[in-house]
Amino acid sequence: MQETATGNVFGLAHLWAQGDNVSHAIAILIVLMSVISWYLILAKSLDWWRLRKASKAVASFWAAKSVTEGIDQLRAAGEDSPYAQLANQANCCNCDCEAVSGRLVSQFDPSEQMERALRQQLATTQAGMESGLTFLATTAATAPFVGLFGTVWGIYHALIAIGMSGQAALEKIAGPVGEALIMTAAGLAVALPAVFAYNTFTRANRLILADLDAFAHDLHAFFTVGKPLLATSAQIHPLRARAAQGAA
Template sequence: MSTATWYLIVIKSLRQLRIRKHKRAFLNCFWEAANFDDVSHYLHDTGIHDPFSHLTHHGLRAVDQYHNRSGNRLVESGSADEFLTRALRRAIEQDTARLEYGLTILASVASSAPFIGLFGTVWGIYHALVTIGMTGQSGLDQVAGPVGEALIMTALGLAVAIPAVLAYNAFARANRLLLTELDGFAHDLFAFMATGILSDHRLPTKAALKSRGA
């Protein structure tokens, strides 16, 4: 359990750092781009390494699919806004699943490790008392050693559970903040595409978008 916990802590920490790095680079490109063609070229050259670029990729692909749809499939039904909304929702759901990978394991370890350690302690004390009863020696020297060894199991359980609890809370908070930011970006992206900005190949600046909402 301890090995799995620290493996997830290291892997998810590195992933969070990588996501922040690529997110910052992509958003800088997105808001500085003159049009969606520049964004598409950036995604083609650098790849998709964060939820924001993944969401934009799904949006661009959805627009292309809608313009080239045959209309014979259920997935192609509905208006352009509905088609784009479904594509962006699927992308957010996929990113949410990726971000939450491993959190269930951390939560399970955090909740079960103390009880497993306590069970080991009780089991150790039981055997220590049985041994004392068989030997007939009940002095402090005979009791302290076995009981102390049994209590180590509780300490080991806590040593496994505490890092798991702290890691779970930290990753859950980081995911919540990232998904909140991603949701806001999805609304901006939908507004750009649904209002026909994409067809004009013009991408408004972030300041212009804020002035429109004022």
């Protein structure tokens, strides 16, 4: 009974002790992918919560008595609010259009200058929102195969050890092979949260970017026509609409 108890001591510690440099590197890689993925998931969740909070201040912007007061209302919901950045960009462009004479941008009329500034701000915001999503997608696609490679490598070494010992009984094979399968389970445990998070954040970013584009359209109409069109998320700018269709 004592021999059986000591012979069945298998687990992560035993797997690590019996592994070589390759299996150790695979295990460390899986752990790093998991840590970075969860960091991105938590950071992106916090960013999404801030963006949702900032979007609720748009109504206060249009209810303000002046543009400056409206921008202050947007900043009160978040100093780095992309809505505040768009409003500030539009306001600065509206005030400084005459100051760019003599430059290439001065060849645009004021409406086109503002549209260009808002489009650049939207592109900057979109790039910030999408940062880190590539790593989540890569982790979701590769982590199962990294774990599978670790399993194959572990089984290979387990079979070599069993062959050298000359004992091919089931109780001698089950333990090492079961240990090796832990690598596949670890790869799946890393990949599943990453793929769920990637799909969730991609959809959330698409909705928020549509709202930001609608707000930019309203700002452009307000400063060029004199009143906001109050576009909804479905009434997005034609350029972004074409980009969205192309991405689809």
